[in-house]
Amino acid sequence: MAVGPGALPEFFPVAGVKLGIASAGIKKPGRKDVVVFELAPGSRVAGLFTRNQFCAAPVTLSRKHLAEKAPRYLLINTGNANAGTGKRGMDDALACCQALAQQAGVSVAEVLPYSTGVIGEPLPVQKIVGALPEALASTADNRWAEAASGIMTTDTRPKGASVQVDLGGHTVTISGISKGAGMIRPNMATMLGFIATDARIAPDVLQTLASELGEQSFNRITIDGDTSTNDACTLIASGQYTGPEITLDSPQLPALRNALKQVYLDLAHAIVRDGEGATKFITIRVSGAAAQQEALDVAYTVAHSPLVKTALFASDPNWGRILAAVGRAGVVDLDVSALEIHLGDVCLVRGGGRAEDYSEERGQAVMNQEEITIAIDLKRGEVSETVWTCDFSHEYVTINADYRS
Amino acid sequence: MAVGPGALPEFFPVAGVKLGIASAGIKKPGRKDVVVFELAPGSRVAGLFTRNQFCAAPVTLSRKHLAEKAPRYLLINTGNANAGTGKRGMDDALACCQALAQQAGVSVAEVLPYSTGVIGEPLPVQKIVGALPEALASTADNRWAEAASGIMTTDTRPKGASVQVDLGGHTVTISGISKGAGMIRPNMATMLGFIATDARIAPDVLQTLASELGEQSFNRITIDGDTSTNDACTLIASGQYTGPEITLDSPQLPALRNALKQVYLDLAHAIVRDGEGATKFITIRVSGAAAQQEALDVAYTVAHSPLVKTALFASDPNWGRILAAVGRAGVVDLDVSALEIHLGDVCLVRGGGRAEDYSEERGQAVMNQEEITIAIDLKRGEVSETVWTCDFSHEYVTINADYRS
Structure with a gap:
């Protein structure tokens, strides 16, 4: 069950952001369950993460890596949350990041890990690592719809939003995907949400936008009141568009904020519409x-x-x-x-x-x-x-x- | 569904406490839906009531009457909560109390009203008033089991507990009934619980016992987290037993408290065991x-x-x-x-x-x-x-x- 039509939109590619998808067979053989975001050099990323005190190993590691380096890769697996897994969970998350870093020729701190799925079971590291070559080889800027499906768990349908707006003569593109249907009551963060724009945004403005917009959208939805251990919402600005950097004083900021907010709201509402068993x-x-x-x-x-x-x-x-x-x-x-x-x-x-x-x-x-x-x-x-x-x-x-x- | 055997106990009559039951046809013709407690002169009563700010009219009126006079009658109807009924609800609750007071020859403040059932519909005053002669004519000290059935709403079974203990050579009797299966998360009070003893208890001790024991039992259960508008738990001490008044310094107080606590816990647990749809x-x-x-x-x-x-x-x-x-x-x-x-x-x-x-x-x-x-x-x-x-x-x-x- 789900409320409303819920078809995916036509996704506008975001310059500087490529997506790779692969099948690691984590829960079901053949299911696409690994998604990689490849970000062009110079991309900036801001994140919001769960406030559940039992936050999962990938949340802890993503926070750490984000503080150290500008990310070049996001590595997402579904089928296993790597939560409640103690020290081993941290080692496992790091091992996946290391494998991707090695294959892609970046440093490990340039990889952010995300996991979603069942809590408390060891992450199948070998399966994920084994799927990385396929994921990396397949990266392209037009795979948003497949990525939306690749991050699903109990979702009955993929969730996405995409808009283009004119910012003073320069077209800005924003595309995003989200997942989640249960254990949904985000607290300063959310299930999984990835929103990318090609705008160039000053770091402080990017973090403010990520916080404000996450607060007004993902942090205002609830399905069952249960805050997940793995919630994360990530805003990416590749900076590849033709316009100037957006700073706090930019006249373009309000229009950009409005466009981003629409994408955030659409993605958050899509989670409620697909809430477990939802009919309203x-x-x-x-x-x-x-x-x-x-x-x-x-x-x-x-x-x-x-x-x-x-x-x-x-x-x-x-x-x-x-x-x-x-x-x-x-x-x-x-x-x-x-x-x-x-x-x-x-x-x-x-x-x-x-x-x-x-x-x-x-x-x-x-x-x-x-x-x-x-x-x-x-x-x-x-x-x-x-x-x-x-x-x-x-x-x-x-x-x-x-x-x- | 319900958990455990759940048979009613043998009830010991409580000297000074009689129960009358009648059928007012509030929701279903023929169903016993009005219960009257008749208390001997000299009885003392302490109550705990809901902290829901939309407390029902009978809760407001019971609180008021309890502050004015020692109660002689408790009037309980099921099938209608008289909650969310505004000023009319207060008039209706008072009208029922007045009718009972007139027929029983007491003052209106000596009657405490209790209602449980659907919220937001006008109380069928005429039906309740019409059932009072039957209820008053039928009062007896051995009708606890019928009273337990008479206060049920979505309960699948009646709930009661009854014990006798020796307090320094004097036998004390405690009997109680409760109701509730949904909208259960009491907050400083409970669904409906009525516990009576023939002990003579000093007023301050009675109120302390009612507060402490309600806190440790009814205020520690939850079925769905929804606090009702009508929760009320009432402790009656008729004072008809042969022993001395129980004061704060009485050596008998700990034994009395333990016996009362067992009845409170049994009644509170019975509500959880009969929680709506409960299997565990x-x-x-x-x-x-x-x-x-x-x-x-x-x-x-x-x-x-x-x-x-x-x-x-x-x-x-x-x-x-x-x-x-x-x-x-x-x-x-x-x-x-x-x-x-x-x-x-x-x-x-x-x-x-x-x-x-x-x-x-x-x-x-x-x-x-x-x-x-x-x-x-x-x-x-x-x-x-x-x-x-x-x-x-x-x-x-x-x-x-x-x-x-």
């Missing part, structure tokens, strides 16, 4: 909050409530469950008689109870839709936040009760 | 924490993780999900290489990864059991906390996607 795409908008944390607390409490999520699955306008979730979100001195809750364009709650003009028929009409907005106005202040999530279906239980078997 | 009863014990909140954060993060709960349903020793949940529980500077996680008597995690002596077979053997303990030693301090929960099954989704239809 839900936008939860909290306004009138006194503080950002308060807005997020309310939004996530509603987004994580199993009772709200099963009611959404059933298309049941059981608004009492939304109200109960808001009431337990920990907002101090919440005036329940002031707040308003809307489902789509239908007011559910006003004056501390069911809105007088609410009818079951009108609530049902919104609930029957595939994309639904729940808007909660706390009437306490000026802060707004939006979070995206999906419903909770039988299929979710099936997927997660059967994942390893 | 899970004890999560966090030790070695630096602070109570840290221990509770870890325990509840594991207890609420949909991935952990579906793995438990599948009897899948997918310990990586437990590890990932611990890692996102917000413990500052957690040393992941120090902590240990046990599943039953099998060590899962040691040294930052899978324990060396772990085997899938041993993990599977524990997972196949119906009652499972997950023990997490953070190795940071001396604080321990225990939380009880259940697994997450297809049946949970079925129950909650179909509840109102």
